[in-house]
Amino acid sequence: MGHIAYFMEYEDQRYIFRNGANPGFHEAIGDCIALAVSTPAHLRGLGLIEDEENKIPFPLIKGLPQLPEDVTHQEMNYLLRMALDKIPFLPFAVAMDKWRWKVFDGSINPTEYNGEWWRLVEELQGLLSPTEPQPDDFDPGAKYHIPANVEYIRYFVSFILQFQFYDEMCSASHHTGHLFRCDFNGNLDAGTKLRIMMQKGMSQPWNEALQDMIGNGTMSAASLLKYFAPLHKYLEEINEANDERCIGWECDYEDIAREYMAGTYESEMNDKCSSAGKADWNYNTDINSDNEQLSIEASLEFSAYEKHTWDNFITEFDYENFKNETLKRQFKLKSVLGVAALDKIKLEALNKVQSNLKNIYSTGKICPYNEKECDLITSGIPLEGEPGETSIEDILESSQNYDELAYVWEAWRDATGKKMFDYFVSYVSLSNDAAQANGLENYGDLWMMPYDMADEFKNQIEKILNQTMPLYEKIHAYARKKLLEKYTGKFAAKDLIPASLFGNMWAQSWEVLYPIVAPYPELPGLDVTDNMVANNWTVEKMFEVSENFYVNLTLEEMPTTYNTSLSMIVKPPNKEVTCHASAWEFCKEEDYRIKMCTGVNMQDLITVHHEMGHIQYFQQYRHAPQPYAFREGANPGFHEAVGDLMALSVQTPGHLKKIGLLEEDFTEDERSDLNFLMLTALSKIVFLPFAYVMDRWRWDIFAGQVEQEQWNKHWWDLRATYQGIMPPVLRTNQDLDAGAKYHTAANVEYSRYFVAHILQFQLHKSLCEIAGQFDENDPNKPLYRCDIDGNAEAGEKIRLLLAAGSSIPWPNLLESIIGERELNASAILLYFKPLSDWLDEQLTDDDIGWDPSRVDDWFLPKELGSDDTVAIIVGSVIAALVLLTLVGYFVGRSRAEKKAKRENEMREAQDYAENNDAYLSDGNNASL
DSSP states (O other): OHHHHHHHHTTTSOGGGOSOSSHHHHHHHHHHHHHHHTSHHHHHHTTSSOOGGGSOOOOOOTTOOOOOTTOOHHHHHHHHHHHHHHTTHHHHHHHHHHHHHHHHHTSSOGGGHHHHHHHHIIIIIOOOOSSOOOTTOOGGGGSTTTTTTOOSHHHHHHHHHHHHHHHHHHHHTTOOSOGGGOOOTTOHHHHHHHHHHHHTTTSSOHHHHHHHHHSOOSOOSHHHHHHTHHHHHHHHHHHHHTTOOOOSSSSOHHHHHHHHIIIIIHHHHHHHHHHHHHHHHHHHTSOOHHHHHHHHHHHHHHHHHHHHHHHHTGGGSOGGGOSOHHHHHHHHHHSSOGGGGSOHHHHHHHHHHHHHHHHHHHTOEEOOTTOTTOOHHHHOEESSOOTTSOOHHHHHHHOOOHHHHHHHHHHHHHHTHHHHHHHHHHHHHHHHHHHHHTTOSSHHHHHHGGGTOTHHHHHHHHHHHHHHHHHHHHHHHHHHHHHHHHSTTSSOTTSOEEGGGSSSTTSSOOGGGHHHHOSSTTSOOSOOHHHHHHTTOOHHHHHHHHHHHHHHTTOOOOGGGGOTTTOBOSOOTTOOOOOSOEEEEOSSSSOEEEEOOOOSSHHHHHHHHHHHHHHHHHHHHHHTTOOGGGOSOSSHHHHHHHHHHHHHHHTSHHHHHHTTSSOTTOOOSHHHHHHHHHHHHHHHTTHHHHHHHHHHHHHHHHTTOSOGGGHHHHHHHHHHHHHOEEOSSOBOTTOOGGGGSHHHHTTOOSHHHHHHHHHHHHHHHHHHHHTTOOOTTOTTSOGGGOOOTTOHHHHHHHHHHHHTTTSSOHHHHHHHHHSOOSOOSHHHHHHTHHHHHHHHHHOOGGGSOOOOOOGGGGBOOHHHHTOTTGGGOOOHHHHHHHHHHHHHHHTTOOHHHHHHHHHHHHHHHHHHHHHOGGGOOSSOOOOO
C-alpha cells in the first residue's frame, strides 16, 4: 500500500518525475507506516493482542538481567522480533550489490564468483556456508534478485530511511518517550509531512527532498539506533553478565581463550579443587557420617563448577583450529568433562553410591578363624591394622593353615564385595550415563581418554601381556610345584592354584612365597624388615631416607609429606580411616600429603618411595610452572611409574647395603642375583595379568557384554584364563569378588598400574645407560643391579619428564626422554632374562600351563546360590558334603567321576536344605 500511496501523490508530476526520489524512497514509505502499525499499542487498538496487564507475568529466564523499569516483557519481545527482521538484513543487502559491483567492474573472474560471494557473506554477515563452497557452484543465484536483475541497495537505503521518516513523523505528532512506542495513526501533521515529500516524486535530488522533510539531507542510522536503544542496552547487560568479551566475528577468540584459561579458570579451578580435596581428605582420614556428607557436598560443588565452565566456556571454542598448540592441548584435555557432565540428581546419586562402596571397603572387618561369630566392633579384624594389632594381611602372610587362609579369603569377600553388589549395579548404570553425557559409549571409553588411543591402547596392553605371559607361566608352574609340596593333596599338579595361598588378598603379589620358591634358599634373605626393626628404624626415618634418594638425584625436597600435622603416615587410634596408601595435593597451596598406615617393613619402605614419587611429580609440574589443565601425569601410568622407577634402584642389594639395611659382606653373584630376580618377579611379573584382569572385567561390564547374573563368573573366567588361579571355596553369582579390591570400590581405573609396571623398566633401562650403570654387552653391568642414586644426569631426565606434566602427548614426551614412542616389554624381559633361563632348566613343558575351562565347577548351582536362606546353612552335614566336593575336585580324580559325584552331592545338599528347616538360621554363612 505504501507504493500505491506514493503513485497517487506524485501523479500530477510530469512523467519523468513520477517516481521515488531514489529507489529506496519508494521502498521506505510502506515500511515506515508499518513501524507504527506493528506497535503493541496499535495492535491492541485493533483488538489483535490483549493488554499485557491482564496477563500473569511469565518468569524471567534464570541468569538474565532485569528489564528497564519502563519497558515491559511484551515490549522487549517486540523489540527483539523487530530487530531480527531489520538488523540482520542490512549487511545482507550490502553483500548482494557489493558482490555484483565487483562482477560488473571485472575485479573478479568467473572462477572466483562463488568464492568471493562467501567471502563477503563471512566478512559482512559473519556466516559460513554449511557445506564447502565449490568454484563451480553459483550460490548467489539462489536469491531472486540476482537472476531477475534487480539492484538491491534500494532495500538497504529503505531500511535506513524508514526509521528517519518514522522519527520525524513521530516528532510531528508530538510523541514523547521511547521511539518504538510511537503510533502516529490519525495525526494530520505527521501525514502532511509525508504527503509533501511524496508529492515531489523525483523532481528534486533525493538529498534535498530528505532535507525538506526531516531537516537533514544525509542518510543516518541514528533514528534506527534510537528506536532499538532499550534492546541494545539490555543485550549489553546480558553479554556483560556472561563475561562476553568478543562481540562480532573478527575477534581473536584464541586470545580470549588464552586470557580466560590463565585468569578466571586457573584461579577458580584451583580454589574449588582445593576445597573439594580437603573435604575428601578429612573423610578418608576420619570416616564418619558428618565428614562423608561434607565430602559429598564439596565434591558436588566442584563438579557443578566444572560443568558450568564446560558448558559455558570450554565447549564454546573450536579449539582444534587454535594456532597455539599449548592452548589447543589445554582445551583438548578439558573437552571431556567426566562424571561432572551428569545432571545434578544423577551426580548426587553417583557420589552417594561411590561413597557407600568406599565405606563398605574401608570399614570392612572379619571375625577370627577360631571365633567366627564374634562381635565385629570389639573383635573384628581389619585388612590393615595399627602397630601391634592383628590384621588380615598379617594372617595371610604368616599363616600356614590352609583352612584358615581359605576362611580369611572368603570372609573378607563376604564383608566387602558381597555387600556391594546392589550398589555396584547402580554405579555401572550411572557411570555409563556419565560417559554418554560426554558423547562416549560407556564408562570404559571415558577411562581410556587420557591415553589418547582408546581401542588401540587396549590392544597395545594385551600385546604386552602376551609378550610377558611365557615368563609368568614359568613362575606360576614353579610356584605351583612348591605349593603342592607344602599343601599336599589340596590341589593337583596341573590345576589352577587356590587364590588364598599367595600371602596377598588378591593374588596380585606373591612375595610371601619367596622362602619356598627362592632358587637358592640357603642364602641370606633379601627382605630387610628384620634389619629395619633391629636398627630402630621408624616410620619417619623411612620417609627421610626416601626423600634423600630424590634429593640426591638433584630433585626437590619433600618435607611436608611426612609432617604429621598434615600427613597421615600411621594409622591413628580410635578412628576409621582408608589405609590404602595414596598421595595428595590440594591444587592451590604448597600442600602435599601422604595418607598411609605405614609399618616398619621392607614392603612399606618400597611403598613410601612409590608415594613420594607422586609428591615429586606434583611439585615438579607445579614449579615448572604448569597451568591447572596440565597438572597431572602425561598419562595416568606415568604418575604411578615414577616411585616404582626409584624403587628399582632402592631395592637392589647394592643400595640396601648403602643405606645400612643389608650386611656389607652380602655377596652379589649369580646365585644371589637369581634370588633377587625371583623376589622382584613375584612383585612385578605376577602383577601384570592381575592388572589386566582388573580393567578387562570392568571394560566388559561397562560395555554390557556380560549379563549382571554372570558378573562374578566372568571375573573368575578372566582370573582363570590369565592368572591360572581359582577360588579356594565355592562361589555364587550373588558374590562380587572384584569388589574385595580397593580400586573397584573406589572407582580407580587400573590400567595405569599395568602401564607403570612396563614404563618403569623402559625408563630404568634408559636412565641406567645414562648413569653408566648398565651395558647390555658387559656382564658386570646387568640391568637388575643398576642403582641410579646420586646421578645428576639421570635426575635431570626425570625432572624434565615430571615438569612437563600432561602438557605434551605422552608418546612425544617419552620419545624426548628415552627415544621410544611406544610401551614395549623388551626392557622388562631383558631385566628378568637370567631368571627366565634358570626356570627353563627347572621345568619341563608338562609342568607349565593350566586348564581354565572349568569355572562352572567352582560355582554353587543357581538354586543354591540364589536362595538367601540356603546361603546361610551352618549345619555340619552340608559343610561335610561341600568339603567332599572340594576334596573330590582337588585330588585330581577323573573328570567324569568328579562331575557325577559333585552333581549328586549338590542334589543331596539341596534336598537336605529344603527338608531340614531346623538347620536354617540368621547367622553367618557356613564356610564352603
